[in-house]
Amino acid sequence: MDPMDRGMRYTPGSSSDMNWELADTFLPASDNKKLKKKRGPGKVGIIVVVVILAAVLALTIGLLVWHFHFRQNLQSQKIYTGSVRIANQAFVDAYENPDSAEFKDLANQVMAQLKSMYSESPQLSKYYIGSEVQAFSEGSVIAYYESEFAVPAGQEAEVDQAVNRLSSKVRRVGEKQGPLVFDHVVSSALDTRLFSKARASMRYSQHAKSSAEEIITSPGFPDEPYAPNTFVQWQLRGDPGHVLKLSFDTFNLEGNCSNDFVRVYDSLVAVDKHLMEEECGYNSPSNPLNFISSRNVMLVTFVTNEEGNFPGFRARMTQISQDSSDLACGGKLGGTSGSFKSPNFPSYYPPNKTCQWDIQVPDGKHIKLRFTTFMVSTGSLNHCSGDYVQIVGVSTLCGKQPENTIVTVNSNKMTVVFKSDSSQVDQGFSAIYEVFEPTDPCPYKFQCDNKRCINPPLRCDGWNDCGDSTDERNCQCDASMIKCRNGFCKPMFWRCDGVNDCGDDTDELNCGCNVGEFQCNDNQCVSEKLRCDGNRDCKDGSDEDGCSRDICKDSTFLCGNGKCLTKPNPMCDGQVDCEDGSDESNCNCGRKANSKPRIVGGQEADVDEFPWQVSLHIKNTAHVCGASIISEQWIVTAAHCVQDEDKIKYSQPGTWEAYLGLHTQKEKQKATKRLIKQIIPHKNYNANTYDNDIALMELDSPVTFSASIRPICLPTATDVFPAGETVTITGWGATREGGSGATVLQKANVRIINSTVCNQLMDGQITSRMTCAGVLTGGVDACQGDSGGPMSVLSNERMFLAGVVSWGDGCARRNKPGIYTTVPKFRAWIKEKTGV
Template sequence: MNSARYHGTNQERVVFLNSKEKSAQKRTGIVVAILVALLVLLAVAAFLIWFFVFKDDDPKNTHSMLLNPKVKVFSGHMKLDGVNYDEELEDTTSQKFKDSAEKLESLLGEYYNNDPLLTNYYKESVVTAFSEGVLAYYWSRFEIPVADLEIAAEVSEERVLNLLEEAITIQSPKRSVNDIKVTSITCSFTDGRMARKPTAEDCFYRLEADEAAKNFSSPGYPDRYPPKSYCQWQIRAARENAISVSFPVFHVEDDCKDDFVQIFDSLSPDDSQAITLQCGKRPSSNPLSVVSSGNIILISFIADNSVQQPGFEAEYKVIPKAQVLQCGGDYTANTGKFTSPLYPSFYPNAMDCKWTIRVSPGEKIRVRFNMFRLKEPKVDVRKCHKDYVEVMGKRYCGELSSLSLTSTTNVLEVTFHSDESYTDKGFSAEYSSYSPSNPCPGEFACNNGMCISTNLRCDGWNDCGDTSDEKGCKCGSDQFNCSNGLCKPKMWLCDHSNDCGDGSDEKHCSCEPNEWRCGNGICLDQSVRCDNKRDCEDGSDEASCESSPDLCSIYSFKCTNGQCVNKVNAECDRVNDCSDDSDEAFCDCGTRPFKLNRIVGGQNAEHGEWPWQVSLHFQTMGHVCGASVISDKWLLSAAHCFQVPRSPAHLEPASWTTYSGLQTQQQIWDALMRKVKRIIPHPDYNLFTNDYDIALLELSEPLEFSNTIQPICLPSSSHVFPAGMSCWVTGWGTLREGGNLATVLQKASVKMINDTVCEQVMQSMITSRMLCSGFLSGGVDACQGDSGGPLVCFEESGKWFQAGVVSWGEGCARRNKPGIYTRVTKLRKWIKETTGV
């Protein structure tokens, strides 16, 4: 509709179109609309191409070489001939550095132009540093246009390296004596974010190390580093020294794809010379500390993520190179200890060590590794072809939970090898001699040389680690006779875990192949599965069925808006299953901030390993019970800790003090102390049957969450912890029945036990509010003082959930008497109604 205004009036004159005019305008409007739509689509396409392909094309921008699919960067070093090393080469502003760098950059360009493929995509090479030797460090950049992306794979590390090696082999002998000659060269694919130019002024540092410790830190420390931070520190030292770099504080986002620190035994970000790549948060008990093999080291810090953390503080200094090279030796004493070079710091690159242990003739040698960590990216631990320990012709690498070896003679050689890339914590070992005629006085001798208590023989537990203590046994009435001759506790039958090793404990445990087993054990025809009808009484036939989205059962996750999600363990799995996102709404829990070591065979918990564990002290008696943090104001514990016959003081909040973030009872001043405001045992708690054995404690003031204090995730009522699942129980309880309380927080690996089997071995004293768990570490069990503590399980989502509360049991660590725990899922509704958590 067109409109015009009469002069001097506010009235509009409306002009009506005839039918022909309307038709013509309609056609014009359609054409215009189509053209506008096409222009919008082209604009969107152009923006996407720019954003993903061309946005970072400016070669002068140090942030330009990001993880762009068409940009490939390779880096390495060149060994030069005919060049006298001069300290001027260390100064990137000197004319000598500029001239030498320009010659090498031009030479690299000549090499690449000899390849008909690479010459099309080669953009530039940059020499970043020189070091004694004489070595020059460089990177080269290639850009593949969008139209050629299908052949991007041909611009490979192998092709570039082959070209460079061939080029220096056939380089012209006619070159002037004043020209630089390359005698060897390395090359590896490099994250383009590390390709910094030596003229960069932002976050690029050249440091000199000496005997006095010096410091540097990530940008923004101790607050938060900014996103898109790309920093490098080149550190040098005198030729006779190596460089030690430690990180007293290290807190980087726990996603090594976006944010990380990578350290190189080089001045180039050459992956073949990488020492380690780290992210996350490290405690003081597991600091990051590395040492170079020579007098140079490169630290690269990449931060792409929008979620920033405080970053790191680093300390660097020199140590004599002779100290780095010290390893190996000859031992003749009956007992001794040895470690990887510089342990507990990361061992250096390119090391070879040998320890020769020689004891009296007729004696043999037993070696036990208390810590063993030789992990390296993409290494097959069955082959151990990079870093390894070799004993009696066999190589060991990776991270081992147990390693005990025995010699065949009175002489034993242990060798250690590390290659030029990636190192780790290494190992700590101790050895002792023994008489073959009596290898374990008063104990049982395992085939692998370990000695264990004789009462652990034929108890169904693999205490030796090689099952030698369980072979040739006569099974007891409370044990199952496996087809391979081993004896296993009956409580491990039908728990979906192959405990026998031959699967015989899991045979005849389920329905026929054409049947479906309901949660209550009833077998129905397989056709009942996912038919959108509740055929099983408990609705388990429709659990995790996408075709049954609205059918609610005890296995369904209930969203806040009433929607039912038929998916096993839907909460906090990082997938929004509820339309109101309530399944992911309360998931700031169940995480361990610290990166921790695995100690071989250890049961002492590391500092911060279980940040939800709480110690409850009663009056002046010290530790009495455990609890878990479920929010900043609430703790979860066991009712029997507070409802004690003839002791009303146990129900008085003033009688109790809580300690969070505690590791050892001898240092309670290091923990966060809070008084108790309210104690709320479950109203249906039965003192005689221990049914509903659960209690809530409200704190007098909120907790302050930290590296060592975090809440545990509470599972929904539909959460499933299947039989056979490995979980952990922690506490300061007595180490044996009738013994003394532990000083250091203890941890034990446990396994969920089939409910039916649990009821059988416990003689039907189990209610639906209870669950059973058997311990994998023989002779260890939850005991007096562990009551109220958490039983926690790790889910694939990366979260820890509390499955149970330590409740009761018959004695401690008795055969076929598993620990009994209050089942949290059955009481989740009461917890929510009482606390709001």
């Protein structure tokens, strides 16, 4: 038997308290006159005076303490970063060296003139502390500076407005209050995360040399993770007449940008008006972060907090001539079809860029423009106040537009303008234009109301292929589809899945269970015999509701301290719900690389996109089954993968070798190989029905987690993955039924199918420990060689192991979904056997 045939996934002290004892001694008097009051203050008067003086002294001290301590606390440090162009100066090389006499002399002049400017503003002069020039660059001379202010509480907005008014005034008319002429000032408040005194600070400067690459890396990379509480900045320069290109070929930071992040600026100081992008998390090397400046300078800043340190990053910096064809955009386009895209697509386009394309097609024809990808920054005010694409006379687009957005003009001429401002870049767009006959805009195709053209077979197939649903209106449904009362036709497997797919609930009517079955709250049907058996056979646990058992009720989570939550799927959602924090423990898992959505009907996965995917090989032979990493030493696969046959003892650990971090089967030498120490198939696995189809494998030695090797999150026993939810399947299995295995790891998205419907389709073979998923119109499925691999679901920005690829009736056949072992059913078993 071919190995690939093994199946189908935290008071003032009393010492200062003066307890005065007033010991009044009354001496006997020999003369009564001596007992009469004498003129003067007397004892009482003296005491009153002393008390008054003490009160005044205490009040004075209190006022002084308030003035010098508490009042000081009512002031906040505000730092404004900016740049100013000095029109009457020419750049000299010495200005690049902060220790040179030329740099210091010009810097002193700039700081004196900035002080003079601030002194003219009542809102700024009284709070101004001082300025520091950070750098100079070409452009006559551009000075980059920081200005510090001590601003009383409640005055921050006024100071912000005063700085902006000053900058606007200088930009309009120029400013000369000394030997320097300032004709352009850009300034904004510095992000407070960038000047914390608690952080260690480092600064580097690098200048590109000819066409050679300059390398920058996070401190410690690649030998150790970056350090906590650190602020690092790199001032990058190129030669005059050039721009800089920065490419991160490794990028692996904490996923929360509030903690660790990288910022890239089109400037030499961290001024938000020139911020291109802030990045954190993990980025796949197959789709590297790539930035291009608008001039010959760039600043990279890196900030870390006190915990959660990751490997870091490595980036390459080169300079490109401003005349290079690589930077060219716009021009004249003709013919009957063609394409164009934003500069540097699919990586980030540069700031301060304007491109214009003039399209002219043959007379008598009209033009249809289709944006296959469209991601353009909207600007801080939205409404396309930042970057945009304008189809002149027709529309202006920005933000993220749906795939294959179409714009048409009833003319043979079209002008498209792309414009980016000084900040916040994005990936841009890719566009295709083609001609159409005014009388027949969609020859041989169906025209959607949004002008999109689709193939006729997609009409009335239950799927919104147009994007505006016009292809699914007024349809005649065949027997294999649900006929919605509103005229839509929907795939039969969406019936009774708890999701209103029709829009009028037609697909959720008459969804009862058969005799002898119990209907769960989510409409799932299970055998009446499973009611109150202590096991959650309903996905929502409702079969154990009202039973005399001390267990959590439906849609709940059992905390480590034995208490229950009413919040569904709370694990690793970033919020501590359990008093003991058990819902947020063990959450260093399931981080998925940036991706874009053989597995039959799938597509190639990005490198390191699914770092928990394992390839299981018979020693010295080809890939046989898949598996998923759940810890440094344990992986999960399917039980049917480890059942003995006449010639091969699949149950024996010595038969196997596991490849972790593998992407392409032909590059096994790049992966991490481990042998198997022990294999634990589930004791109740049924080889005839594939029930309880799950097994555990212990690696002979632990692996070290990295960008390419990471565990997937395990769900809890109460996690619910409802019908209709999208899940992802991955593997190197056959790309068609009966075909050979894939060389490159494949991925595909499918949908969980209602178990009642699935059981009907699969002739009653579905148990409560199986999950059905697929596309019942066919074309997408797992296949031979994908067995044991993961069926993963995205929840709270992490991927969870919802199922294990188990079996199916062929591959990608119509009305024949893939069957997966339901992992939540085996969570306690996994814990018992592995401790994970």
